[in-house]
Amino acid sequence: MRRLTADGRPDEQGAVLVLVVLLTVTLVAMAAMVVDVGALLDERRQLQNGADAGALAVARSCALGACNPTLAESLADLNSRDGDSKVDSVVPDLSTKQVRVTTSTQGGGGNVLPYFFGQVVTGQKGRTLRATANASWTTAAPSTAVAVPIAVSECEAEQLMVGTSVVIMFAKPIGTCLLKYPAGNFGWLDTDCPDTYTVGVSVDGDPGRSGPKTCLDPRINTDVTFPVFDTVTAKGSKADYHVAGFLVLRLTGWRFPGDPSPTPPCPSAASCVAGTVVRYTTTGSAGVTLVS
DSSP states (O other), X not given: OOOBOTTSOBOOTTHHHHHHHHHHHHHHHHHHHHHHHHHHHHHHXXXXXXXXXXXHHHHHHHHTTOOOTHHHHHHHHHTSTTSOOEEEEEEEETTTTEEEEEEEXXXXXXXXXXXXXXXXXXXOOSSEEEEEEEEEEESSOOSEEEEOSBOEEHHHHTTOOTTOEEEEEOSSOOTTOOOOOOTTOOSBBSSOSSEEEETTOEEEEOXXXXXXXXXXXXXXXXXXXXXXXXXXXXXXXEEEEEEXXXXXXXXXXXXXXXXXXXXXXSOTTOOEEEEEEEEEEETTOOEEEEOO
16 A cells, blocks of 8 residues: 555655656666667678778789789778678679678677667678678770760879769869869860770860760769870860770769859869769779679
8 A cells, every 4th residue: 555645645755766767777778779789880881891892802803813812801801990800701703703792790799788679770680790792893994985075184083982972173183193184174075975985096175165064964873984094285275185094983963164064063163073983994904893
């Protein structure tokens, strides 16, 4: 029976303490779950970065003639904060020219809560987290390609990483690049759009041509090939661009004088193209692409 006070009402002494204890336990459990699941997701991101880097490195070694699976192990460790990721498998397929890398690590060893709480978010059962990446390679760079008439500096192209979103600026040097565009020139070539370009052949530039809107508009959000030049020679108001390779971007936008895309990726005073790097090849180089 509940105790009654002098005036006949129930005695509720200690009820607040019970509520405080229950709420404290609940809050601690929620905080532990947030910390644990967040740590697991961060760990999986590290594993995926290591798998991606390892797959690209092994694919490049395969393209050069000798598949070296040990490259995946070192890159998996470099992309892990604790430097201790495990490469479960490296499976190159010479017939399809693809390599599959799977990485793993023991997750949640010191968790406050059971790993069950993280399974819904991570989609993986058990305590071992895994990540998989596939990369493909080509043994020879193409000597010709159909591309849009906008040349990109080789120095800029060499700094790009497959799978990253980039904005390539024109008419001024980028970073440590010494190869500049001629004054007033935006890398525009005096050819059709698109046109066929050949590595080792020089193409006339035309700074006075009209904007590329009719050329780029139909190609937004598609893979677009750009010729890459290694040397440029000024010829009065024009220039000769020597084609050295090809850069493929998943085009997302651009801005040139008087001709921006619907969402320009650079300020009005600048000229640029933007997209996700799909691949970059030069004479004698091996083309490597992250598949998934």
